[in-house]
Every structure is written in structure tokens, then in C-alpha cells.
Amino acid sequence: NAGVTQTPKFRILKIGQSMTLQCTQDMNHNYMYWYRQDPGMGLKLIYYSVGAGITDKGEVPNGYNVSRSTTEDFPLRLELAAPSQTSVYFCASSALATNEKLFFGSGTQLSVL
Amino acid sequence: KNQVEQSPQSLIILEGKNCTLQCNYTVSPFSNLRWYKQDTGRGPVSLTIMTFSENTKSNGRYTATLDADTKQSSLHITASQLSDSASYICVVSPGSGGYNKLIFGAGTRLAVHP
Numbered sequence: 001n002a003g004v005t006q007t008p009k010f011r012i013l014k015i016g017q018s019m020t021l022q023c024t025q026d027m028n029h030n031y032m033y034w035y036r037q038d039p040g041m042g043l044k045l046i047y048y049s050v051g052a053g054i055t056d057k058g059e060v061p062n063g064y065n066v067s068r069s070t071t072e073d074f075p076l077r078l079e080l081a082a083p084s085q086t087s088v089y090f091c092a093s094s095a096l097a098t099n100e101k102l103f104f105g106s107g108t109q110l111s112v113l
Numbered sequence: 114k115n116q117v118e119q120s121p122q123s124l125i126i127l128e129g130k131n132c133t134l135q136c137n138y139t140v141s142p143f144s145n146l147r148w149y150k151q152d153t154g155r156g157p158v159s160l161t162i163m164t165f166s167e168n169t170k171s172n173g174r175y176t177a178t179l180d181a182d183t184k185q186s187s188l189h190i191t192a193s194q195l196s197d198s199a200s201y202i203c204v205v206s207p208g209s210g211g212y213n214k215l216i217f218g219a220g221t222r223l224a225v226h227p
Contacts, residue, residue, distance in 0.1 A: 033213075102157075
């Protein structure tokens with residue numbers, strides 16, 4: 001029962017570098033999300049997808065990009081890393097939209113120095 | 114502005130004791146309220162989901178209550194165990210949106226000591 005799998009668990013980037021956070025789910029969920037969690041703050045939605053080929057911006061999309069070529073995978077791309085992107089990133093999925101619980105991955109801790 | 118406020122920020126209790134965590138929200142209209150448990154270094158895990166018409170929902174030793182009139186919810190943990198040490202996050206779904214409009218509280222960090 002893998003659920004939602006994120007890689008890597010930890011990463012340190014230098015300012016200006018790029019990287020892709022990987023997320024895959026094996027529950028055949030249509031809805032997938034990327035959140036960031038900063039200390040003392042609630043999770044903030046970066047991007048979301050309602051199905052393969054469909055993505056949209058969340059509350060804090062600047063500096064990030066996503067793609068959804070398959071139902072299973074939803075990678076998050078950081079193009080020019082900035083210290084403000086230091087955070088813990090969570091990928092999540094759900095079967096339906098409303099009243100459905102989210103299944104979260106175990107997170108990626110990213111530091112930009 | 115739609116907000117979710119949780120209290121206390123942190124709490125320490127002894128193993129076997131009960132505790133209650135609070136969540137106040139200003140979200141309106143309101144669709145459902147969720148409680149998640151987040152262990153250190155892990156992603157949140159769903160405990161309960163309540164619609165606006167539900168007053169209480171239980172999941173083992175966890176009982177969530179909801180008062181939609183006062184916009185308050187609480188999570189009661191009975192006979193705490195060391196494994197209950199975690200952050201507990203209250204999440205509100207606005208009635209107008211749903212999946213892409215969830216509002217997360219900052220969480221209450223609970224430590225259960227032997």
C-alpha cells in the first residue's frame with residue numbers, strides 16, 4: 001500500500017539552481033495537489049490538478065511549475081531557487097473534490113542557501 | 114478574511130490523560146471541517162471530516178465536535194498514548210469552493226510524556 005510517494009526526502013539547493021520534486025500515487029486519484037508548509041503557518045496550496053493534462057494555480061504559485069501527463073504523476077518544478085522557497089513540500093491526492101479526505105506524501109524538506 | 118485559528122499552540126500532557134484541542138474559524142459559507150494528525154517528519158493523516166450538519170464524529174480515541182453557530186470545533190483525545198505525540202491540524206473547506214480552497218490552521222503540537 002504505497003499511497004502517495006514523494007522523492008527526494010531532503011534536498012539542499014544553491015540560489016538559482018533548479019530541481020524537480022517527484023510525486024506519484026497508486027490510488028487512481030484524479031485530484032492531486034502540491035502544498036508548502038512553513039514553520040508556524042498552515043499549509044498553502046501551490047498548484048493542483050483535477051486530472052491528466054489539467055493543472056491550475058493555487059494560492060502561492062510564483063516560482064513553481066507543474067505538469068500532469070499521467071494520472072499517477074504530478075511533479076513540481078522549481079526553476080530558479082530562492083531562499084524564500086525554503087520549506088517542506090507535500091504532495092497530496094484525493095478521489096473526489098468535496099468531502100473527501102486528502103492522502104499526503106511524507107514530504108520533501110528543501111533548503112535554498 | 115477566511116481564517117482558521119487553533120489553540121493552544123502547544124500542549125504537554127502525561128500519558129493516560131485526556132486533552133482537548135480547539136479550532137475557531139471565520140470561514141463563511143462553510144462546507145466541512147477536517148482534523149488531521151501529523152507526526153514529525155511525515156505528512157498529515159486524516160482523522161475526521163464533518164459537514165456543517167454534523168455535531169460530533171469519532172475515530173477511536175479521537176472525538177471531534179462542531180458548533181457551526183459559533184464557528185468552533187474541538188478535538189478530544191481520550192486516554193492519551195505516547196503515539197499521540199504529533200501536530201493536530203484543523204482544516205476548513207469553504208462552501209463556495211472545496212478542493213482547491215481548503216484553509217489550514219497552523220496546528221497544535223501535542224507532546225505526551227510517560
